[in-house]
Amino acid sequence: MRNCLMFSVLLAVSLSTTAQSMEGAFDGTFQGMFEMPDQPIYIPEGVQAPLNPAVPLDGGLTALLLAGGAAGDRQYKKKRA
Numbered sequence: 001m002r003n004c005l006m007f008s009v010l011l012a013v014s015l016s017t018t019a020q021s022m023e024g025a026f027d028g029t030f031q032g033m034f035e036m037p038d039q040p041i042y043i044p045e046g047v048q049a050p051l052n053p054a055v056p057l058d059g060g061l062t063a064l065l066l067a068g069g070a071a072g073d074r075q076y077k078k079k080r081a
Contacts, residue, residue, distance in 0.1 A: 057065075
């Protein structure tokens with residue numbers, strides 16, 4: 001019981017000293033965080049991306065496309081009959 005009490009007191013003391021030393025740790029980080037810059041931000045307009053980006057058809061995507069086509073064909077044949 002005495003060991004548990006000593007451990008908890010030691011833990012409480014160490015946590016309080018750590019908290020006191022960390023008080024000013026974030027002051028410099030948040031300094032001027034919400035201030036707007038004096039100069040306007042340049043946003044280019046009319047920039048076109050490539051129309052057909054290169055997207056590889058890997059095995060998983062091909063399998064999904066084939067399975068979806070087969071399921072749609074099966075449903076179409078059921079409704080038609």
